[in-house]
Amino acid sequence: MKFQIFLIISQQFLYFASSACVDETRTPITIGKIQPCPFYDNKPVCCRQDNVDQMISNYRSIDATFGQDGGGCDICGANLKRFWCIYTCDPDQTNFMKYTGRANVTDPANKNKLIEVQLVSLTTKPQVACEVYSSCSRTSFVNQVSAMQSPGGFFNFLGEQAITQGQQFITFEFSDYDSMIMDDTWMCNHKSNITTVDDKGVIHYWDQYGYEIKQQCGCNTCEESCDANQILYKPTGVLYGFETSYVLFTWLFVILFALGITIIRKYQQNKKAIENLDIGLITS
Numbered sequence: 001m002k003f004q005i006f007l008i009i010s011q012q013f014l015y016f017a018s019s020a021c022v023d024e025t026r027t028p029i030t031i032g033k034i035q036p037c038p039f040y041d042n043k044p045v046c047c048r049q050d051n052v053d054q055m056i057s058n059y060r061s062i063d064a065t066f067g068q069d070g071g072g073c074d075i076c077g078a079n080l081k082r083f084w085c086i087y088t089c090d091p092d093q094t095n096f097m098k099y100t101g102r103a104n105v106t107d108p109a110n111k112n113k114l115i116e117v118q119l120v121s122l123t124t125k126p127q128v129a130c131e132v133y134s135s136c137s138r139t140s141f142v143n144q145v146s147a148m149q150s151p152g153g154f155f156n157f158l159g160e161q162a163i164t165q166g167q168q169f170i171t172f173e174f175s176d177y178d179s180m181i182m183d184d185t186w187m188c189n190h191k192s193n194i195t196t197v198d199d200k201g202v203i204h205y206w207d208q209y210g211y212e213i214k215q216q217c218g219c220n221t222c223e224e225s226c227d228a229n230q231i232l233y234k235p236t237g238v239l240y241g242f243e244t245s246y247v248l249f250t251w252l253f254v255i256l257f258a259l260g261i262t263i264i265r266k267y268q269q270n271k272k273a274i275e276n277l278d279i280g281l282i283t284s
């Protein structure tokens with residue numbers, strides 16, 4: 001029995017050696033079912049239960065603003081949810097993101113206030129940024145915010161939403177190397193053939209990562225293509241001065257993305273407890 005435990009521990013050790021969380025106080029562990037990120041169920045992840053709880057509530061905002069319920073497109077919502085799940089939970093986070101220091105920035109929700117934030121740099125492939133942006137670019141929310149009229153502007157806008165409640169400011173880099181892996185992104189006009197039938201005989205459509213696609217996107221919420229070579233980066237908001245519409249919209253919808261990793265300080269204190277938890281999981 002002892003020998004077996006040793007074997008399991010050494011395998012875990014090898015695994016940890018090649019994958020890492022951006023929060024150095026964490027290692028990827030299995031936390032069971034992850035409702036907002038079904039494709040990570042029972043896999044080792046860098047997120048913890050409090051991150052999961054935050055995602056559950058933030059993802060309601062995604063549905064309300066980018067999804068069908070908000071005059072948008074459910075495939076856009078599903079793509080964004082998967083994107084933030086990878087950001088928050090991926091066991092290989094250090095491959096595509098890093099903490100780059102701390103800074104005092106203007107609070108998007110109150111421009112007279114400075115907030116001290118953790119600076120986070122996240123690298124995505126231009127193609128991935130383009131695909132996710134395409135699935136969202138015609139939604140009414142994106143249409144109304146001038147900062148989101150390019151893939152780069154779109155992601156930087158989302159990154160700034162983490163300032164107020166996540167105390168993180170995420171900047172995006174676009175590169176084919178050392179970047180986030182997000183394969184098989186559906187375009188907004190994709191017709192799902194993955195179905196389930198509920199007790200009442202109603203058919204539900206899903207994407208291949210476990211997100212429900214309640215309704216197909218209509219012509220006016222769907223753009224079929226995006227040119228990955230177009231200008232991907234357009235500085236927005238906080239660090240570059242304000243636009244009235246931007247401030248207004250941020251104030252109206254303080255949408256919470258990417259609380260993810262956060263709560264760093266809390267986990268620094270709990271480091272010991274987490275290490276003990278790891279051992280508990282492995283040996284039980």
Ligand SMILES: *[C@@H]1O[C@H](CO)[C@@H](O)[C@H](O)[C@H]1NC(C)=O
Binds near residue numbers: 102103
């Ligand atoms: C932010 O401002 C506070 C208060 O003025 C200061 O104590 C802190 O060191 C500043 N942080 C950074 C990263 O500049």
Ligand SMILES: *[C@@H]1O[C@H](CO)[C@@H](O)[C@H](O)[C@H]1NC(C)=O
Binds near residue numbers: 193194
């Ligand atoms: C859905 O369509 C894809 C490609 O068109 C096919 O590979 C896949 O097997 C289909 N899945 C189901 C459940 O029919």
